[in-house]
Amino acid sequence: MNIILLMIPITFILSGGFLAGYVWAMKSGQFDDTYTPAIRMLDDKQQGDANE
Amino acid sequence: MQVMDVMENLSASHSFDYLDRIEFKRIFLNQENASKMKFYIEGMRCSKCVHRIESLVDHEPRLKSLTVDLGSHTAVVETDGLSSIFGEVASRIEKLGFKVIPIPWKNDGQDQWKNESRDALLRLGIAGFLAANIMMLALATYFGDVGPLKSYFLWLQFFLYLPVVGYVAIPFYQGFYAGIKNKSLTIDGPMAVASFAGFLVSFYNLLQGTETIYFDSLSGFLFLILVTRYWQKSVRHKYLQYLRPSALIETFKARKIKNNAANGRAEATWDWIPTKDLKKKDVIQVHRGEWIPVDGKLIDESARFDLSVLNGESYAHKYTKAASVRAGSKLISESARIEVEAIGENTTLGNILANIDAQSMGELDSIKLSDVASQVLLITVFSVAGIILAYGFFQGQFFNYFERAFAVIIVACPCAMAFGTPLVFSFSMKKAQQLGLVIKKISFFERLLKVDTVFLDKTGTLTNGEWSIEDESEVVDYDKEFLKAIILKLEAKSMHPIAMALRNLWQDVNVSNTIEFHDLEEIKGVGVRAWDKDVCWSFKGIEIQGKKMFALFREDKCLWCFRLNAQVLPQAQEIISWLEEHNISCNILSGDTAGETLRVAKAVGISADHCHFNMTPEGKLELLKLYPRALMIGDGYNDVLALKNSFTSIAAHGGVDSALKTADAFFIDSGLLKIKDLFQIAKMARRQVKINLYFALVYNAIGALMAIFGMINPFVAAILMPISSSLILIATWWGMR
Numbered sequence: 001m002n003i004i005l006l007m008i009p010i011t012f013i014l015s016g017g018f019l020a021g022y023v024w025a026m027k028s029g030q031f032d033d034t035y036t037p038a039i040r041m042l043d044d045k046q047q048g049d050a051n052e
Numbered sequence: 053m054q055v056m057d058v059m060e061n062l063s064a065s066h067s068f069d070y071l072d073r074i075e076f077k078r079i080f081l082n083q084e085n086a087s088k089m090k091f092y093i094e095g096m097r098c099s100k101c102v103h104r105i106e107s108l109v110d111h112e113p114r115l116k117s118l119t120v121d122l123g124s125h126t127a128v129v130e131t132d133g134l135s136s137i138f139g140e141v142a143s144r145i146e147k148l149g150f151k152v153i154p155i156p157w158k159n160d161g162q163d164q165w166k167n168e169s170r171d172a173l174l175r176l177g178i179a180g181f182l183a184a185n186i187m188m189l190a191l192a193t194y195f196g197d198v199g200p201l202k203s204y205f206l207w208l209q210f211f212l213y214l215p216v217v218g219y220v221a222i223p224f225y226q227g228f229y230a231g232i233k234n235k236s237l238t239i240d241g242p243m244a245v246a247s248f249a250g251f252l253v254s255f256y257n258l259l260q261g262t263e264t265i266y267f268d269s270l271s272g273f274l275f276l277i278l279v280t281r282y283w284q285k286s287v288r289h290k291y292l293q294y295l296r297p298s299a300l301i302e303t304f305k306a307r308k309i310k311n312n313a314a315n316g317r318a319e320a321t322w323d324w325i326p327t328k329d330l331k332k333k334d335v336i337q338v339h340r341g342e343w344i345p346v347d348g349k350l351i352d353e354s355a356r357f358d359l360s361v362l363n364g365e366s367y368a369h370k371y372t373k374a375a376s377v378r379a380g381s382k383l384i385s386e387s388a389r390i391e392v393e394a395i396g397e398n399t400t401l402g403n404i405l406a407n408i409d410a411q412s413m414g415e416l417d418s419i420k421l422s423d424v425a426s427q428v429l430l431i432t433v434f435s436v437a438g439i440i441l442a443y444g445f446f447q448g449q450f451f452n453y454f455e456r457a458f459a460v461i462i463v464a465c466p467c468a469m470a471f472g473t474p475l476v477f478s479f480s481m482k483k484a485q486q487l488g489l490v491i492k493k494i495s496f497f498e499r500l501l502k503v504d505t506v507f508l509d510k511t512g513t514l515t516n517g518e519w520s521i522e523d524e525s526e527v528v529d530y531d532k533e534f535l536k537a538i539i540l541k542l543e544a545k546s547m548h549p550i551a552m553a554l555r556n557l558w559q560d561v562n563v564s565n566t567i568e569f570h571d572l573e574e575i576k577g578v579g580v581r582a583w584d585k586d587v588c589w590s591f592k593g594i595e596i597q598g599k600k601m602f603a604l605f606r607e608d609k610c611l612w613c614f615r616l617n618a619q620v621l622p623q624a625q626e627i628i629s630w631l632e633e634h635n636i637s638c639n640i641l642s643g644d645t646a647g648e649t650l651r652v653a654k655a656v657g658i659s660a661d662h663c664h665f666n667m668t669p670e671g672k673l674e675l676l677k678l679y680p681r682a683l684m685i686g687d688g689y690n691d692v693l694a695l696k697n698s699f700t701s702i703a704a705h706g707g708v709d710s711a712l713k714t715a716d717a718f719f720i721d722s723g724l725l726k727i728k729d730l731f732q733i734a735k736m737a738r739r740q741v742k743i744n745l746y747f748a749l750v751y752n753a754i755g756a757l758m759a760i761f762g763m764i765n766p767f768v769a770a771i772l773m774p775i776s777s778s779l780i781l782i783a784t785w786w787g788m789r
Contacts, residue, residue, distance in 0.1 A: 008208070016181075018181075022177045026170055026177065027174075032169070032170075
């Protein structure tokens with residue numbers, strides 16, 4: 001039973017880590033545009049051209 | 053987290069006085085119309101919110117208009133120009149429970165929308181994290197044999213629920229508070245009460261050692277509601293964008309050349325893609341009669357364009373390689389390739405469209421209807437919930453019945469109903485935009501269906517702007533090409549429609565080897581004349597046997613005379629008979645002579661008693677007053693009075709800028725052809741609005757009944773709520789495709 005005392009903190013650390021990762025991704029704008037990245041590979045242009 | 057709360061508190065209390073300071077206004081006001089300012093409004097959810105904000109105008113005489121766009125969450129405030137009351141308006145909107153952020157006029161609020169979305173996503177993520185952990189712990193207490201650890205599990209749930217009640221539920225408290233302050237029913241109220249009361253009850257039970265604890269279901273429920281709201285907001289943003297007139301230039305499709313531009317034109321292949329997906333330096337191909345949806349550079353050696361959409365002057369402009377062409381120009385030559393330089397609102401045309409006054413949905417009859425319907429529904433739902441609660445109270449099963457009442461409120465929330473109607477009109481706008489039609493007022497669709505009489509201007513509307521020469525006299529002593537060149541020289545500076553027509557007709561005539569005239573003059577209503585040393589040349593209109601002819605004179609001798617025949621639009625007859633079949637009587641309104649008007653009328657199948665000729669602009673106006681449900685189709689220049697004062701109107705050609713000041717709609721593409729489609733779109737919209745309303749009513753009624761009899765708990769209700777919105781979206785998309 002004592003193992004639970006160890007596992008519960010681990011649960012929080014793990015899920016808290018995921019939450020932190022999510023918050024970081026959100027703040028750095030990774031969810032701002034969920035449409036373009038999916039179709040970007042269909043664009044014929046090379047990456048270099050786009051930055052001209 | 054804390055920082056954000058502090059920010060929210062600050063903005064809720066701060067004063068908007070700075071909005072009326074001159075330094076601020078210099079940057080934020082509309083540069084062309086200094087009585088307009090734009091706000092981004094946070095916290096809008098349905099057309100009811102729009103209605104509440106827009107109704108501020110009714111109580112404030114100094115406010116000329118206030119229009120809210122539900123898709124982009126922006127509002128345009130227009131004062132009467134005498135008083136600066138932007139600060140006051142902003143704080144009054146905040147009092148209604150929204151957050152106001154002033155944005156510069158040119159800004160579309162995208163950044164603010166992004167910020168609002170990020171806030172929502174943050175809340176959503178934290179809610180999900182807490183709910184998942186609470187539910188996991190709850191699962192253990194439900195099923196597991198945790199023995200003495202059970203109370204730890206319960207206390208852990210309690211601590212995890214603290215941020216739910218203290219942070220995640222904040223929007224519901226705010227909505228509840230604003231609802232109380234404005235004495236209006238909101239769905240936020242029950243949610244705020246449930247999450248807080250549930251917390252208190254569970255906490256009390258926890259201290260008492262009883263196991264009736266709601267942390268798991270409440271946090272899961274709040275998470276689901278937040279997901280739904282976020283999803284609904286994204287859907288609105290995506291599907292209501294076509295309500296802006298400037299969406300036209302983004303949704304219009306263009307041919308993007310796929311292979312290398314250096315290849316010959318014959319092998320060029322292209323994709324049809326929406327203009328908004330074009331990038332700088334892409335190459336598009338345009339064919340004869342099409343208009344260009346981008347600003348760009350001409351790649352071909354030369355091409356001829358008609359700029360009438362931009363400046364109202366209908367004649368060919370010749371462009372050579374690398375010349376800049378502007379969106380809205382119509383190609384007259386065979387085909388042209390254009391390198392994209394600017395798209396969307398950055399183009400000249402896009403800029404014009406973006407400056408058209410924002411549209412208010414409030415004036416739509418069907419919006420009013422669905423607002424009333426949702427209001428009635430909301431009141432009914434809350435009364436039913438109240439009855440259930442009272443019943444439960446007397447039965448001594450308050451908590452069981454509270455759950456039922458709560459489920460009724462969640463499942464029967466009229467969100468889908470309030471969303472359906474704007475959605476239909478957004479789809480209608482998109483369809484109209486794909487036809488090349490700019491619509492200034494959305495109410496145009498509803499008005500169109502009430503029309504019983506159509507008045508058509510003749511020149512440019514029933515005729516296609518192309519002319520042919522008929523009944524010409526014999527030419528002796530001179531070369532005809534030489535005479536054509538002389539006429540072009542004489543008409544060189546004239547802006548008369550005949551001059552423009554001739555310039556179009558004789559594009560290939562070489563004018564360099566003719567006489568150099570001096571003292572060129574135009575005599576209004578007669579013609580033009582000029583001098584070659586002592587010899588007077590003139591070109592004027594004369595009447596021969598009741599027909600209007602044009603003649604070239606050298607001194608008093610007529611060298612060449614002919615009649616100019618405006619070509620009737622080939623499809624005009626079909627459209628007129630279609631309109632007549634649908635019990636809409638068609639009339640011609642023309643300033644031209646009887647003979648010419650009757651000729652065109654005969655060609656398109658309009659009977660002589662429906663012809664009104666020799667009409668002055670004032671005469672047209674007087675006539676239109678007799679027909680309260682008339683649709684006027686004319687050009688944006690000569691018919692301004694008629695367009696402005698008819699029941700509804702379409703400008704078929706002329707400059708878009710001036711046309712839209714008077715007409716309700718403007719055809720960028722050739723006018724009359726798309727009328728039929730337009731009527732069909734309007735009918736489709738009317739049908740879909742009805743379908744959506746009935747659907748939402750039935751769905752809500754069934755859901756509410758099931759909730760009353762305890763077949764649906766609040767959790768299931770929270771899942772059913774977004775489903776009704778998605779069904780409305782799918783039904784509308786299907787019905788309007």
